[in-house]
Amino acid sequence: MPDATTGVAGPPLLEVDDVTMQFGGVTALDHISFEVRRGEILGLIGPNGAGKTTCFNVMTGVFQPTSGEVRLNGQKLVSRSRHQITRLGIARTFQNIRLFPEMTALENVQVGGDARHRTSVPGALLRLPRHRREERDGRTQAFELLDFMGIPHAANSLARNLPYGDQRRLEIARALATGPELLCLDEPAAGFNPAEKEELLALIRRIRDRGQTVLLIEHDMRLVMGVTDRIVVLEFGRKIADAAPAAVRADPKVVAAYLGVPEDAA
Amino acid sequence: MNFEFLFANIGDLTVTGLSQGAIYALIALGYTLVYGLLKLINFAHSEVFMMGTFGALFAWQLVGLHENNPIPSVPMMIVYLLVGLVGAAVWSGVTALAVEFVAYRPLRRRNAPRLVFLITAIGASLAISEAVGIATGRQQFGMPDLFKTTTLVTIGDAHITNLDLGVIVAAIVMMVVLDQFINRTRLGRGIRAVAQDSDTAALMGINKNRVIVLTFVLGGVMAGAAALLYNLKIGVTRADIGFLLGIKAFTAAVLGGIGNLRGALLGGLALGLVENYGSALFGTSWRDVVAFAVLVIILMFRPTGLLGESLGKARA
Amino acid sequence: MSTGGDAPRRSAGGRFVDGLRTVDERRVAGLAGIRSRWRALPLVVRIAALAAVAVFFYLLPNLAIPLIPTPDTNFASVLFTVAVYVLVAVGLNVVIGLAGLLDLGYIGFFAVGAYSVAIFGSPASPLATKYPWLMLIPIAIAVSMVSGVILGGPTLRLRGDYLAIVTLGFGEIVRLIAVNWSITNGQIGIPNVPAPPGKFPDGSPLFGVIDTRPFYWLALTVVLICMFGVKLLENSRVGRSWLAIREDEDAAELMGVPSFKFKLWAFAIGAGLGGLSGALFASRQGFINSNSFDVLTSVLFVAAVVLGGAGNLAGVTLGAVLISYLPERFRGAAEYRFLFFGLALIAIMIFRPQGLIPSRRRAVELADRKREAEEEVTAGA
Structure with a gap:
């Protein structure tokens, strides 16, 4: 049953469990945990460089996390090869189109x-x-x-x-x-005009209605608010919010992150 | 495996290995400079070196020094060495430039992928070595003797000859000069800037094409120096010597870490030693197999080489 | 600058294909016209036409067509050489053209196949077996494929240009082993390499030294079978995976393509076909030594694939024919052939990087565009 804080209730499909990703001395993801529930549309947002795409890359096996675990249907994904992860049921698109x-x-x-x-x-x-x-x-x-x-x-x-x-x-x-249970879209609306964005929203809903779960990275706040059941917000590699769209919009920390207000002032 | 022979002659094997390796190192510089700058394996660099050996020979013939001339006096020897160096460096430099202008620049303008460059490089290498082969009747050419090879010092069982010592010292001097040039001069800074980030360097007003031309010339001059040393050490040249020397020098560059100037020196010397020890162990006919096996093994297990790949950060 | 972090967005092979994109549109359109007309023909007609072409090639040594036969050498044996080169190009095309892996040491597999037949078949070899020729060929293919897997296993994870150099090193190692190993016997070589079985009614061997036509027919048959096999692979999950890897290996992996597995298959199949060509070559020669396997020949193989048009069977066939036939036809100029091919490689890469016959895909698409345009016109009328 949907409720105010968690969107669509369903069993967890994907669990990101305490994932840390460091490149040299830079921490791109800092002890991130969240879950994607079966049948929902989850938004993953955050300012530039917050670690959204890194998060996708860890989930799909492009990067091995420094520590932490990712599970799909309870199966561990870390250290599996990329094509195996795809066959287990995660598919993705790319921020910069990478067709053949x-x-x-x-x-x-x-x-x-x-x-x-x-x-x-x-x-x-x-x-x-x-x-x-x-x-x-x-x-x-x-x-x-x-x-x-x-x-x-x-x-x-x-x-x-x-x-x-x-x-x-x-x-x-x-x-x-690829027949995914979880479809990860990395900024699918980049470069679209408003009409095309509307069309895309309808499409994402239709994909969910086919029974697939959608994880959406998006910059366009309006788009995210309009289509998602729940939103996870990253900033500087840390999770700062995880709630329904309305709650996220009202969250001062999120507002500060997007408007650049210093954290102590927020 | 003949360990007895190896240990009985370890000193001599080390000396000759180092002098052979010094020549590899000088050729390897050409691969490393171009790779560091353009991420391109300049497959035709082997022929740049080959042209240098002929360049020195022509220069000597021009001033009347022929294969069977008597050994000249010391001052004349120095003159002849300089003449040979200039001849080799000019021929090699011109060849390197010709390759850049004919085979690479048109592709760069179209932003062609790396493998296309490699194929034109192979084409250029084939064309140059065949053209020289046809022009020289595929004959072997002997070099004049500039000095008599004598043993200068004996350390333990190692006989250090004036030739080996000269080759090693000359190579190291060339390396130091190049290092200073890259690190201390304005032109050298340009090379490093383009190697690190060519787009930003261009925005900062560095003329990328001029830097590339300079790099090819530098690589060519180093190959010319290597060619002169090769002429002195081996005493003969042919149109088809480039391939083997080139691939070994490339191995040396990869061994040390391609794109890294110090790596080229280290890799060259290491390869010379390994090859010499290996041929002592397995027999001289397996010498080249050892070299190629080293190449394959390094690329499999440590493709970035001993010192890692970097020209931009180069302390040469 | 960190070259270690140079994770290419597209595989080297994919970028290689990028380079093949300066298209002479008019010529492609012309070819597309021929192709679409061809595809419009009924299947029976197409099969009949292909059969006619095959029959023509089988009859070629018996037809006295002016200008084509080689004045200085036995025409049938030249045709045999051409067929072997075509087989080499078909195999190397799987590696370079389809999977996008630049293999400069292909001659190594050719040599492994040739020496396998000689070592296991020649009574002069210390490792001679009693296996008949028909058993030796599969053995040669198997040994070559295994050598391909042994080389490919650790190296196929390397960057494209490094792979090229490693394979070059491999080709040279194989040659040097042939020179130095007591069993391969260097320049002296191995004599009495067995020939295929069969006798003429008069009792003389079918595959003899005087009349080389049976060898040509055999090689032609093998070529046709292998081409058919490669076509089957191309039009399957395997072929799609190869193309995807060539285009963008990382994206292919993320779409579920086990790229290492299929690269290894490409390498093994290429090695097997290379070994098969070597085995045919050795059987025809009856004698092999280390001189036949230098790296220049390996470069020539690459030239055949690239000149004709990588990724396209008709293209690589044309390339192989040119490279093997021209020097035989114009023997006087054979001295210049490597010079010529070297210059041709540069010129082709600069002026016509897609090769002489561009790939099928571009042509198909242009044909579709044309059809769409025509449909719009008809709809509007």
Whole structure:
């Protein structure tokens, strides 16, 4: 049941447990703990350099945290390889778009779908039944996702030739193709105009309605407030708030962080 | 494995290994300078060195010094050494510049990826060595004797000859000069600035292309010096010597930490020693296998080399 | 400046492909026209056409086409050499063109395959076995693949240009071992390398030294089979994973591609095909020594792939044909061939970095654009 402080109640899907990440002498994440509950849309916000993307990178296995643990459905993720984490059910997009530029949109999405496929060289060479089944399912799913994201016309275009907005949508389609339980979006609205942002909001809700949990890094406060069930706020690598949007908006510490008021004054 | 032979001759093996390594180190500087600046393996640098060996030879022939001339007097020897150095440095420098202008600059203008540079570098290397091979009939050319090789000192069982000592001292002097140049002069500061952050350096008014040209010239001059020492030590040259020397010098650069000037010296000397000890252990025909095995092993286990990669922070 | 923290956003191979993007649009459009017309043909017609092309190549040594045959050398044996180069290019294309790994020591695998057949097959070798030729070939492929895995295992995690140099070192180590090892016997080499079995009705061996056409037909058959196999891989999860790794290895990993596994597969398959070409080469020669495996030849292999158009079977085939056929056709100029190829490598990278035949993908897309435009016109009318 939704309540004022925690948004949608559900069992924890992802637990970030006391994670610290240091680069040389710089502490990018300082004993961060929060959880993402199944079925919610969680916002992860904070000023520039607060450690949001670092947090994504620790969750998806790009960085090994200095200490702490990340669990998905109770399974430890730290020290697993990146592709294993993806197969366990986390998918992400990138702040700077990172598609496979010389592949078509369809192939980009198919690569995502391949995360759940098992065909390797022998199967592909011998055209075993599993290969054929996976190819068929992968193509069907890829077309469905392109459709879902509103870019069915782009299927046979090279990714690098798509307009900017379509590239962002394609990245989400590719991430969805991996069949994630948790979808992490890193500033998906960057560079969008207000109309496109509205569309994106609706889309994120539709993704949640498909039964997927969404973790959203976003700069645009209005966007975050409008769509999330709960918000975690980072500042200088520390968590300063974890509450429903309304409560976060009223939190003086958050206001101070965003407006740059010194902490003691806040 | 012949440990007995190795330990019986450890002194001599060390001396010859160091002088061979000094030559690798001077060539390695060229790889390290360009890599530190552009993140580019200048595969054609081997041919820059090869051209230097011919440059010295031509210069000597120009002043009338030929292969079978009698050994000159000491003052004339010094003159001939300088003539050879100038000839080698000029040829090597010009070759290095030609490679930069023909093979690299057009790509840089288009911001081409690293592997494309590597392929043109291979092309340039192939073209230069083949052109020289065709022009020289793929013959081997002997060098005139400038002095008589004698043993100067004997420490334990190590016989230190004037040649080996000269090569090692000359290489170290060149290194120190280069180090001072990079660290103390305005031009050297420009190189370090571009190596650290070329965009910011450009904003600060440093002409990046001029710095790059300077770096290629410096690498070329060092390769020229190495070529002169090589001529003195080995006594012959051919159009196809570049490949082997080049890849060993590259190994030396990687061993010491590519992009790091001191690393080039350390790596060169270390490679010379390892190779010499290795060939004593396994037999001289396995010498090059030892060198390549060292390269493969380093890249597998410590790709940043002994001293780490850095030109920007260089204390050469 | 910290080169250690130089985590390339895209794999070196991916950036390599970036370099192949200055496109001569008109020419691509022309090719795309041919391609789309080709794809519009009924399947039966396409198969028939391909079969006709194959038949043409099988008949090539028997046809007296003016200008093509080589005046100075036996034409069939030149064709055999060309076929072996094409096979090499098909294998190296998997490594360079598809997976984006620059392998400069491919000759090493070629040598491993050649020596495997010689060492296990020649009665002159101390390690000779009684296995028939048809068993020796799979052995040669297996040994090459294993050597590929042994080399690739520790090195495939390296940055792209470092990988290039390590593979170069590997190629040179293989050659030096061939020179120095007592069993490979250096310059003296290994004689009596077994040839494929079979006899003419009159009792003379089918794969003899006088008539080299059977060797050519054999090599051509092997090439066609391997091309088909590579095509099957390309159009599968494996091929997509290779392309994704080439384009952006980190992103590929994060999308669930086990990149190390597929890079290792690419390396092993490339090594296997290289070994197979070496084995065919050794069987045809009947004798091998260490002179056949120098690094220049390895560079030539790379040149074949890059000149024709990396990542594209038709392109690399053309590249291989040019590189092996031209020096045989113009023997007088053979002295200049490395000079020529060196200059050609520079020129191609500067003026036509996508190779002579650009990759299929670009062409497909341009064709789609054209179709869309036409549809709009029709819809508007």
